Structures are given as structure tokens and as C-alpha cells.
Amino acid sequence: MELSNILSPEAVRFVGKPASKKRVLQDIAARAAQLYGFDQDAAFDALQARESLGPTGVGEGVAIPHARLEDLDRIAGVFFRLEKPLDYDSVDRQPVDLVFALFAPTNSGVEHLKALACVSRLLRAPATRSKLRANDDEATLFAILTESAATRAA
Numbered sequence: 633m634e635l636s637n638i639l640s641p642e643a644v645r646f647v648g649k650p651a652s653k654k655r656v657l658q659d660i661a662a663r664a665a666q667l668y669g670f671d672q673d674a675a676f677d678a679l680q681a682r683e684s685l686g687p688t689g690v691g692e693g694v695a696i697p698h699a700r701l702e703d704l705d706r707i708a709g710v711f712f713r714l715e716k717p718l719d720y721d722s723v724d725r726q727p728v729d730l731v732f733a734l735f736a737p738t739n740s741g742v743e744h745l746k747a748l749a750c751v752s753r754l755l756r757a758p759a760t761r762s763k764l765r766a767n768d769d770e771a772t773l774f775a776i777l778t779e780s781a782a783t784r785a786a
Contacts, residue, residue: 633743633746633747633750634778635709635750635751635754635777635778636778638706638707638708638709638734638747639708639709639710639711639774639777639778640667641770641771641774642667643663643664643667643708643709643710643711644710644711644713644770644771644773644774644777645663645710645711645712645713645770646712646713646715646768646769646770646773647659647712647713647714647715648715648716649715649716650714650715650716650718652718653683653718653719653720653721653728654680656712656714656718656731657676657679657680657683657697657733658676659712660675660679660697660710660712660731660733661673661675661676661679663710664708664710664733664735667708667710668704668708668735670701670703670704670735671701671703674701674702674703675699675701675735678699678700678701678735679697679698679699679733681699682697682698682699683697687720687721687722687723689720689721689722689723689724689726689728690722690723690752690755691722691723691724691726692724692726692755692756692758692761693717693722693726693727693728693729693730693761693765694728694730694731694732694755694756694761695720695722695728695730695731695732696731696732696733696734696748696751696752696755697731697733697734698733698734698735698736698744698748699733699734699735699736700735700736700737700738700740700744701735701736701737701738702737702738704735704736704737704738705737706737707734707735707736707737707740707743707744707747708734708735708736709732709733709734709735709747709751710732710733710735711730711731711732711733711773711774711777712730712731712733713729713730713731713764713765713767713768713773714728714729714730714731715729715768716729717729729765730755730761730764730765732751732755734747734748734751754777760776763776764776764777
């Protein structure tokens with residue numbers, strides 16, 4: 633799976649001091665709704681519902697919130713690099729500053745899992761995380777995300 637198929641340059645944001653996990657999820661839902669044309673409230677509610685099952689902070693400062701939506705026809709992503717890490721109830725109890733959200737159609741099945749695995753592999757790499765954290769330019773962040781994925785797939 634190519635990350636560039638699910639993430640557009642406009643979906644990559646550098647976010648100054650976020651107020652809370654809830655606010656980050658609201659901002660992600662708003663950005664995704666604007667870019668992909670689905671309902672912002674439904675996206676936020678779906679992200680919150682998934683978080684209630686267990687936090688999506690996977691460790692090492694990374695969170696991968698994800699949700700399934702009825703009015704979506706393909707898997708879509710949004711990436712936020714947070715200037716200031718925030719408490720995210722992560723599995724390792726470390727604050728989060730790299731957030732890659734995935735939205736998938738309700739019936740996406742295995743494609744949703746493949747996208748989660750792809751993002752997880754990418755953000756598990758210490759070199760990728762370091763490069764992302766060293767940049768605040770959104771075009772550069774997009775290039776790092778998509779180049780890293782292409783390099784890993786090769």
C-alpha cells in the first residue's frame with residue numbers, strides 16, 4: 633500500500649501547542665471533513681468511540697487514531713506533527729507528538745488493516761520519527777512520510 637494513495641499534501645499539518653487530545657481529534661476530524669467531504673461530527677464521534685475502546689497512542693510519541701465511516705468511499709489519512717507533545721494515554725505513558733489518523737469505509741475490511749500496518753511500520757522506524765520531529769514545514773513532512781513509505785516498500 634502506497635501512503636501517497638491515502639495521504640495528500642493538504643492533509644499534513646504542523647500544529648502549534650495543542651490544548652488537549654480531544655482538541656487534536658476535533659481538529660483532525662475538521663481537516664479530514666474539509667478534504668474528503670464527510671461529516672465532521674461523525675468523524676469526531678467515530679474517533680472518540682474508537683478511543684473509548686482503548687487509546688491509540690502506540691508508544692514512542694506516536695498515535696494512530698482510526699475510524700470507520702459510512703459515507704467514505706476510500707481510505708483517507710491526516711497527519712499532524714505537534715509542536716508540543718501532549719498526554720494521550722499512550723501504552724508507554726509517553727506524550728504524543730506524531731499523530732497519523734486513518735479513516736476507512738465501514739466495509740473496508742482487510743484494506744483498513746493494511747493501511748494501519750503500513751502507517752505503524754513507517755512510524756515505528758526511529759529514523760523516520762527523528763526526521764519528522766526535526767521539521768515543521770508541511771511539504772517536507774509530507775515528503776518524509778511518502779518517501780519513507782516508498783523506500784520501505786522497495
